[in-house]
Amino acid sequence: MAKANYQKPKGTADLFGQDVLAWQRIEQQARLIFSRYGYGEIRTPMFEAFELFSRSAGDTSDVVTKEMYDFFDKGDRHMALRPEGTAGVVRAFVENKLFGPEHEKPYKTFYMGPMFRYERPQAGRFRQFHQIGVEAFGSTEPSLDAEVITMVVKFLSSLGLKDLKVALNTLGDQESRANYRQALIDFLKPHEAELSKDSQVRLEKNPLRVLDSKDKNDQAIVADAPKIFDYLSEESKEHFAAVKSYLDDLGIQYEVDQTMVRGLDYYNNTIFEVMTTDPNLKGAATIAGGGRYSGLVEEFGGPETPGIGFGLGVERLISLLEAQNQLNLEDAGLDFYLAHIGDASRAKTLELATNLRDLGFKADLDFAGRSMKAQFKAANRRKARFVITIGDNEVETGQVKVKDMITGHQADMDMNKVGEQIEKVIAELVAEEAE
RNA sequence: GCGGUAGUGGUGAAGUGGUUAACACACUGGUUUGUGGAUCCAGCAUGCGAGGGUUCGAUCCCCUUCUACCGCCCCA
Numbered sequence: 001m002a003k004a005n006y007q008k009p010k011g012t013a014d015l016f017g018q019d020v021l022a023w024q025r026i027e028q029q030a031r032l033i034f035s036r037y038g039y040g041e042i043r044t045p046m047f048e049a050f051e052l053f054s055r056s057a058g059d060t061s062d063v064v065t066k067e068m069y070d071f072f073d074k075g076d077r078h079m080a081l082r083p084e085g086t087a088g089v090v091r092a093f094v095e096n097k098l099f100g101p102e103h104e105k106p107y108k109t110f111y112m113g114p115m116f117r118y119e120r121p122q123a124g125r126f127r128q129f130h131q132i133g134v135e136a137f138g139s140t141e142p143s144l145d146a147e148v149i150t151m152v153v154k155f156l157s158s159l160g161l162k163d164l165k166v167a168l169n170t171l172g173d174q175e176s177r178a179n180y181r182q183a184l185i186d187f188l189k190p191h192e193a194e195l196s197k198d199s200q201v202r203l204e205k206n207p208l209r210v211l212d213s214k215d216k217n218d219q220a221i222v223a224d225a226p227k228i229f230d231y232l233s234e235e236s237k238e239h240f241a242a243v244k245s246y247l248d249d250l251g252i253q254y255e256v257d258q259t260m261v262r263g264l265d266y267y268n269n270t271i272f273e274v275m276t277t278d279p280n281l282k283g284a285a286t287i288a289g290g291g292r293y294s295g296l297v298e299e300f301g302g303p304e305t306p307g308i309g310f311g312l313g314v315e316r317l318i319s320l321l322e323a324q325n326q327l328n329l330e331d332a333g334l335d336f337y338l339a340h341i342g343d344a345s346r347a348k349t350l351e352l353a354t355n356l357r358d359l360g361f362k363a364d365l366d367f368a369g370r371s372m373k374a375q376f377k378a379a380n381r382r383k384a385r386f387v388i389t390i391g392d393n394e395v396e397t398g399q400v401k402v403k404d405m406i407t408g409h410q411a412d413m414d415m416n417k418v419g420e421q422i423e424k425v426i427a428e429l430v431a432e433e434a435e
Numbered sequence: 436g437c438g439g440u441a442g443u444g445g446u447g448a449a450g451u452g453g454u455u456a457a458c459a460c461a462c463u464g465g466u467u468u469g470u471g472g473a474u475c476c477a478g479c480a481u482g483c484g485a486g487g488g489u490u491c492g493a494u495c496c497c498c499u500u501c502u503a504c505c506g507c508c509c510c511a
Contacts, residue, residue: 007484007501007502008502010501010502010503061509062508062509062510063509063510066436066509067509067510084510084511115511117509117510117511119436119508119509119510120436120437120508121502121503121504122504122505122506123504123505123506124510124511125509125510125511126511129511130511131511133511198507198508201508209509214507262510264510273511286510286511287511288511289510289511311511312511313510313511314511315511316511317511339469339470339471340469341469341470342469368463370463370464371463371464371465371469372469372470372471373464373467373469373470373471374463374464374471375469375470375471376470376471376472377471377472378471379470379471380471380472381472387470387471389469389470391469392469393469401470403470403471405471405472408470408471410470
């Protein structure tokens with residue numbers, strides 16, 4: 001009988017060691033920056049009713065039709081692992097009546113966690129991936145759009161990211177968008193035969209997508225296509241102009257990209273993406289994307305409430321930071337490594353380590369019964385600042401040796417009075433370094 | 436869903452249809468009966484992703500499968 005050989009599911013990752021440090025850094029920074037902007041964290045379930053996602057993302061979107069991790073639970077309910085964060089947050093917003101008068105408007109919230117999409121793993125793309133996202137409900141003010149975009153930019157640059165580009169576009173309101181869509185179809189239909197296979201399909205399913213086709217020939221055709229800007233209502237035009245003006249005032253760089261389209265159906269008016277101009281990360285160039293939406297809250301049974309938000313891909317962010325060498329994270333070394341020899345010393349060593357830990361120090365010891373030399377090597381590997389040696393003599397007298405690993409000097413300490421003596425011993429040893 | 440490349444010890448990586456699968460790093464022990472980052476010595480893959488097949492014989496040839504990576508679709 002061969003032993004079972006398990007592997008992690010396709011498109012997933014185990015994170016540990018150095019990698020986790022990067023994740024912690026990013027999550028911590030997100031919490032810090034977002035809270036400055038008045039956003040509070042929300043945690044919603046990782047799975048929801050299938051319909052929640054199919055209704056919000058659009059029945060024809062790829063995310064719904066072929067990428068959803070859905071299943072029927074034991075109660076025969078059709079469930080799905082969340083492919084994105086917004087739907088769950090909107091559901092929670094409605095279900096918990098966060099639109100109520102006791103809550104500040106706009107209601108600003110952020111989330112972070114795993115998302116799931118059944119697709120072929122690739123550069124910057126996984127089946128379980130992680131997003132950090134925000135949503136703000138209850139205001140149509142263009143200044144809020146500008147604030148949200150500003151917040152992403154500030155967050156990313158606070159991590160040391162460079163070569164960022166904010167692409168900005170507007171889809172107009174529902175009516176503008178519908179008019180434009182029709183105009184686009186009217187324009188493209190005569191060219192249908194010339195379009196790439198993919199774009200022919202797009203023309204049927206989601207004509208706006210033809211705009212950002214990668215096919216050169218498509219791009220040439222699309223160059224003469226009608227522009228969304230010509231179909232915007234006065235209100236949408238003003239909104240977009242205001243957003244740009246606020247961003248200008250704040251000194252946030254952006255580029256208007258009339259061909260940018262977002263994948264999920266619920267967006268209108270302002271949409272944006274943050275991408276890297278780093279040519280090495282073409283496949284995963286977009287690290288954050290979002291925009292305004294309306295209708296979602298009503299769709300889920302709440303009052304008419306506008307929203308705006310974005311989602312940011314943590315894996316992509318990390319690979320970008322790595323490429324730019326911004327992840328020089330070192331885990332802090334130990335304060336003390338306790339090297340002990342002989343069976344008699346084990347209990348005392350464990351006790352001393354525990355005492356040091358209670359005093360707030362990082363301390364560890366050998367559990368493998370290794371030689372003194374091996375334990376000193378271990379201490380180096382662990383970047384221990386001091387090594388305390390304990391053998392039979394020390395157990396007998398109670399006096400242990402504290403060695404400064406930088407200078408090599410040693411001092412004695414009464415292991416039964418660590419609380420009183422440790423600071424003084426450290427101070428003495430450190431003072432010697434200064435000389 | 437479609438197309439391409441790859442898969443050898445903890446890591447990086449050589450290699451060949453045929454007795455013991457290089458080398459380096461790391462690790463463990465010793466040289467120093469209890470003190471570190473150096474030197475030297477020794478140990479460390481019953482195994483070459485998994486399962487079949489061809490063959491007297493396969494890590495090396497063939498098929499299937501899994502996984503990773505790259506491109507398309509789509510997206511974070």
